Amino acid sequence: MSDLPITAAAIAAGVRDGSVKAVDVIEAHLARITEREGDVHAFNLVLADEARAAAVAVDAAVAAGNDPGPLAGVPVALKDNMCTRGVPTTCSSKILAGWKPPYDATVVSKLAAAGAITVGKTNLDEFAMGSSTENSAFGPTRNPLDLSRVPGGSSGGSAAAVAAGFSAVSIGSDTGGSIRQPAALCGVVGVKPTYGYVSRYGLIAFASSLDQIGPFATTVHDAALMLDVIGGHDPMDSTSIPAEQPSLVASLDRGVEGLRVGRITDLPHGADPDVLERLEAAFDALRAAGAIIVDVQVPAFANALTAYYLIAPAEASSNLARFDGVRFGMRVDAADTNAMYSATRAAGFGAEVKRRIMLGTYALSAGYYDAYYGRALKVRRLIHDEFARAYQQAEVLLTPTSPTVAFPFGAKGDNPLAMYLCDLYTIPTNLAGHPGMSVPFGTGADGLPVGIQVLAGTLDEPTMFRVGAALERAAAHEGSAR
Amino acid sequence: MSDRITTADVVKVATLARLDLTPDEIERLTVELDGMLEHFADMDALDLTHVRPMTQPYPLRNVFRPDVVQPGLDRDEVLAAAPVAEDGRFRVPPIIGLDS
Numbered sequence: 036m037s038d039l040p041i042t043a044a045a046i047a048a049g050v051r052d053g054s055v056k057a058v059d060v061i062e063a064h065l066a067r068i069t070e071r072e073g074d075v076h077a078f079n080l081v082l083a084d085e086a087r088a089a090a091v092a093v094d095a096a097v098a099a100g101n102d103p104g105p106l107a108g109v110p111v112a113l114k115d116n117m118c119t120r121g122v123p124t125t126c127s128s129k130i131l132a133g134w135k136p137p138y139d140a141t142v143v144s145k146l147a148a149a150g151a152i153t154v155g156k157t158n159l160d161e162f163a164m165g166s167s168t169e170n171s172a173f174g175p176t177r178n179p180l181d182l183s184r185v186p187g188g189s190s191g192g193s194a195a196a197v198a199a200g201f202s203a204v205s206i207g208s209d210t211g212g213s214i215r216q217p218a219a220l221c222g223v224v225g226v227k228p229t230y231g232y233v234s235r236y237g238l239i240a241f242a243s244s245l246d247q248i249g250p251f252a253t254t255v256h257d258a259a260l261m262l263d264v265i266g267g268h269d270p271m272d273s274t275s276i277p278a279e280q281p282s283l284v285a286s287l288d289r290g291v292e293g294l295r296v297g298r299i300t301d302l303p304h305g306a307d308p309d310v311l312e313r314l315e316a317a318f319d320a321l322r323a324a325g326a327i328i329v330d331v332q333v334p335a336f337a338n339a340l341t342a343y344y345l346i347a348p349a350e351a352s353s354n355l356a357r358f359d360g361v362r363f364g365m366r367v368d369a370a371d372t373n374a375m376y377s378a379t380r381a382a383g384f385g386a387e388v389k390r391r392i393m394l395g396t397y398a399l400s401a402g403y404y405d406a407y408y409g410r411a412l413k414v415r416r417l418i419h420d421e422f423a424r425a426y427q428q429a430e431v432l433l434t435p436t437s438p439t440v441a442f443p444f445g446a447k448g449d450n451p452l453a454m455y456l457c458d459l460y461t462i463p464t465n466l467a468g469h470p471g472m473s474v475p476f477g478t479g480a481d482g483l484p485v486g487i488q489v490l491a492g493t494l495d496e497p498t499m500f501r502v503g504a505a506l507e508r509a510a511a512h513e514g515s516a517r
Numbered sequence: 518m519s520d521r522i523t524t525a526d527v528v529k530v531a532t533l534a535r536l537d538l539t540p541d542e543i544e545r546l547t548v549e550l551d552g553m554l555e556h557f558a559d560m561d562a563l564d565l566t567h568v569r570p571m572t573q574p575y576p577l578r579n580v581f582r583p584d585v586v587q588p589g590l591d592r593d594e595v596l597a598a599a600p601v602a603e604d605g606r607f608r609v610p611p612i613i614g615l616d617s
Contacts, residue, residue, distance in 0.1 A: 121594075134598050135597075135598055136598070137590045137591055137594040137595045137598060138590060230574040230575055231574075231575045244572060244573050244574065270580075270582065273577070273580045274573070274575060274577065276575060335563075337559065338559055338560055338563065341556070341557040341559050341560050342560070344553065344557065345557065352534060356535070359535065360600055361599070361600070361607050361609055362595075362598070362599050362607060363598055363599070363600075364600070365600060366600035366601065368610070369610060370610060370611070371610050371611050371612065371613075372609050372610050372611070372612045373535070374537075374610075375609070375610050376535040377535045377536060377537035378537050380534075380535055380536050380537070381536055381537035381538065384536070389536060389538070389542070389546075390546065390549060390550075392534050392536065393527070393530055393531065393534060393536070393546055393550060394550060394553060396530050396533050396534040397522070397526070397530045397550065400529075400530060400533060407554075407557070409570060410560050410563075410565060411560070412570035412571055412572060413563075413565040413568040413569070413570050413571075414560055414563065414565070415570075415571040416568050416569055416570065416571035417563070417565075417568060419571055419574070451549060451553070452552065452553065452556055466574075467574060468573075468574020468575060469574075493574075
């Protein structure tokens with residue numbers, strides 16, 4: 036089994052033409068899970084029997100002359116905040132213990148229809164609130180590249196699953212960096228598409244105006260293949276964009292000749308020197324490939340963290356009101372409903388979730404709304420408009436994805452603000468609604484991977500992927516030249 | 518510590534948020550929320566007088582579709598996922614009359 040293909044594109048091609056058996060692909064991935072999952076803890080739930088049965092069905096379809104689809108036999112892992120009908124979905128929270136959703140998320144249906152095979156539900160910071168996966172009620176995920184370090188978060192399990200070879204690709208959600216930052220820390224590709232590019236139906240909401248679903252993959256090509264499958268308008272999500280989405284796979288080989296790549300000259304300080312060194316190398320690589328580097332300014336970038344940590348908790352405090360012990364998961368009994376709600380939520384939510392609900396409720400409460408939530412919405416407009424202007428000067432912008440490489444467990448201590456700063460460079464994109472992706476680009480301190488973030492304007496995923504592919508080629512060339 | 522937020526504020530917000538917090542949690546959250554609000558003061562330097570608030574990244578319009586009956590969620594499956602259900606409904610404790 037050692038010569039089985041690794042990438043989703045190669046697996047699907049082999050399974051579709053009958054040269055590779057989906058059952059062999061699944062067995063190889065399940066074997067790696069058996070071997071290392073005890074150390075990594077990428078999953079809340081491994082679906083071994085279900086994956087084997089699905090693989091048999093895919094092989095049978097091919098044998099019968101049918102095409103299972105563009106992801107035929109591809110093992111995929113799902114962040115455990117995506118609803119899967121009849122399969123436990125926890126958000127890594129005690130409050131959803133035992134809950135089995137009565138429907139599938141749109142991404143789950145689309146992946147299955149494309150022939151992908153779900154191998155498990157991955158661990159996350161509770162309700163996707165965190166940047167290290169240390170906030171999970173079921174224990175942390177460890178970085179497969181160095182088990183003493185975090186995988187990033189909140190989609191840490193999905194990033195680790197791909198980095199460890201437990202699945203060829205995976206699905207995460209990104210509200211302030213929760214796909215891109217763990218992708219950077221685990222050395223894989225991670226994409227947050229334009230807000231509305233992928234249907235959020237069946238994604239358990241954290242902050243509805245910021246949340247977006249996207250893929251993790253080992254290659255830019257695989258990430259494009261995934262987005263081509265999961266993207267598109269969905270009548271079940273009124274915020275999904277009813278626009279034609281050109282194939283991203285088709286955009287990959289176009290190169291970056293003549294493309295303007297923006298350097299944000301007033302980028303907030305905070306990145307480590309090893310990370311900034313890789314950013315410079317990325318600019319050099321794109322310049323060598325024919326791109327033009329231009330300077331742009333985004334002054335309100337510096338205020339994004341504040342706007343985000345008022346808007347996201349405000350929306351979360353409203354979204355998480357539905358977890359009240361009535362319809363889902365656990366209940367703590369009490370004499371009346373109000374006491375039951377308060378007791379259930381106190382017992383079911385972890386410390387970080389409570390902190391954000393409190394912050395959000397405060398920011399929305401009478402007397403503070405204008406000073407906090409109202410002002411944050413205006414800062415959001417500034418950020419959006421400044422980015423829109425920047426994209427008139429440059430098709431894409433380059434920043435570090437994360438200020439640091441993967442950090443050790445407990446490194447951020449008890450200071451919530453220290454953890455929030457992990458998303459310094461990823462947050463503005465969610466506020467503006469633009470797409471962003473993280474591409475591995477060499478290594479920094481302790482030989483750990485550094486991710487470079489490529490940002491583009493609304494629905495300009497094709498250009499973003501062209502640049503991502505160019506960085507990937509340059510990194511491979513640099514690696515082989517060493 | 519500043520006086521941005523007091524323990525009494527935190528108790529009031531916890532009631533609004535339906536969170537039964539312990540005295541320890543209230544004390545810790547008072548300090549943490551105060552620290553965050555202090556950090557968020559960077560917004561104060563911005564002139565936002567003529568800036569329109571932005572609630573959504575994508576301009577939303579009402580979405581209409583033909584009024585056709587479509588299958589909804591399966592009632593038994595939905596109720597099976599509830600903590601307590603009875604006679605085809607969610608069962609809850611008394612709603613009024615006990616806490617006033």
